[in-house]
Amino acid sequence: MQNSERIIMAHGAGGAVMGTLIERFVLPYLGGFQTEVGLEALDDAAVVGEVVFKSDSHVVRPIFFPGGDIGRLAVAGTVNDLAVLGAEPVALGCGFVLEEGLDFSDFELVLESMKTSCDEAGVFVVTGDTKVVEKGALGGLVVNMSGIGKRSKALAHNLAVVRKCWRNFDARWVLDKNLRVGNKIILSGTIGDHGLAVLSAQEGLTFGSKIASDVKPLNHMIEQVLEVGGVVSMKDPTRGGLANALNEWSVKAKVGILVHEENIPIRNDVRIGCEMLGIDPLEVGNEGKIILGVEDEMTNDVLAVLKRTKEGKDAEIIGEVTDEFSLVAMKTVVGGRRILPMPVGDPVPRIC
Ligand code: MG
Numbered sequence: 001m002q003n004s005e006r007i008i009m010a011h012g013a014g015g016a017v018m019g020t021l022i023e024r025f026v027l028p029y030l031g032g033f034q035t036e037v038g039l040e041a042l043d044d045a046a047v048v049g050e051v052v053f054k055s056d057s058h059v060v061r062p063i064f065f066p067g068g069d070i071g072r073l074a075v076a077g078t079v080n081d082l083a084v085l086g087a088e089p090v091a092l093g094c095g096f097v098l099e100e101g102l103d104f105s106d107f108e109l110v111l112e113s114m115k116t117s118c119d120e121a122g123v124f125v126v127t128g129d130t131k132v133v134e135k136g137a138l139g140g141l142v143v144n145m146s147g148i149g150k151r152s153k154a155l156a157h158n159l160a161v162v163r164k165c166w167r168n169f170d171a172r173w174v175l176d177k178n179l180r181v182g183n184k185i186i187l188s189g190t191i192g193d194h195g196l197a198v199l200s201a202q203e204g205l206t207f208g209s210k211i212a213s214d215v216k217p218l219n220h221m222i223e224q225v226l227e228v229g230g231v232v233s234m235k236d237p238t239r240g241g242l243a244n245a246l247n248e249w250s251v252k253a254k255v256g257i258l259v260h261e262e263n264i265p266i267r268n269d270v271r272i273g274c275e276m277l278g279i280d281p282l283e284v285g286n287e288g289k290i291i292l293g294v295e296d297e298m299t300n301d302v303l304a305v306l307k308r309t310k311e312g313k314d315a316e317i318i319g320e321v322t323d324e325f326s327l328v329a330m331k332t333v334v335g336g337r338r339i340l341p342m343p344v345g346d347p348v349p350r351i352c
Helices: 015-030 070-083 106-123 153-165 192-205 221-228 241-253 269-276 296-308
Strands: 046-048 049-058 090-098 124-133 141-150 186-188 233-237 256-260 290-292 318-321 328-331 337-341
Touching: 049 070, 049 090, 049 153, 070 090, 070 106, 070 141, 070 221, 090 106, 090 221, 106 124, 153 221, 153 233, 153 296, 186 296, 192 269, 221 296, 221 318, 241 256, 241 290, 241 328, 290 296, 296 318
Parallel strands: 090 124, 256 328
Antiparallel strands: 046 049, 049 141, 090 141, 186 290, 186 318, 233 290, 256 318, 328 337
């Protein structure tokens, strides 16, 4: 942790600084509950009995950005965190903190977008809360969204296929720590779109073309993938981007990961925008993409089905799990190898 003994923006930016905050303060006080997947797992969601449970706060600034808004982000973020454990999202709880002075018309636009996103995902908001605070730094409103999910037929099928490839596999959910040597890593589409869209809205920048956020619920795409089977691990590379998600996997599963730079899909305008701004597209948050760790013999089948979905049409196999080393490394386009470290934090503030 930095020398600062107060909260700084980096403490909320994903990456190493936030990780230290959670380990130093949150886990010692709130950890310790014995459950299948609890707080200490630091996975995308928890498992309590047969229920998958997730809670997430959304503070994106501004609340409207190209391709999305805070309402869609809240629904998609929670739905996706449930779905990447293999759960079928069922119901959401929504806590609003509204800032004094927020226009009713803006609040309605957010609610309408939440409704559309809920319909898309097939979920409902069933509980919630509303608070108002004095005009200040919120930027209109913040949304806390929680959600629950349940086991599905698709998950059971997926796990059965994994067990055919890997006899000792005994996980009941698709968890970060499941990844094993020999798994292939698939990325479901282009990275950096959300980060650049939010940054352009924050700074009033344009990049010669319209970069829109990828924010969307991915549960239907994920269900189709689970119906193929062979997926051992999934994760949404949000704050801290692909680099953060891969490093979390490597640490939790105690494996090395080698990714191939030339196979990582990045839109040209996003690449140019990142170069202009001096930020790394691999460290920028995404809201409509997942990475998957897949049993080797099922990889091509999973990729083929992903590519047939509109959310996963740009999917690529970007790497593999290895025992050659125990960190994340990248084979660069010029043929060298470099370590891909855990980012300090996402370079874009208040990205989600
Ligand atoms: Mg997540």
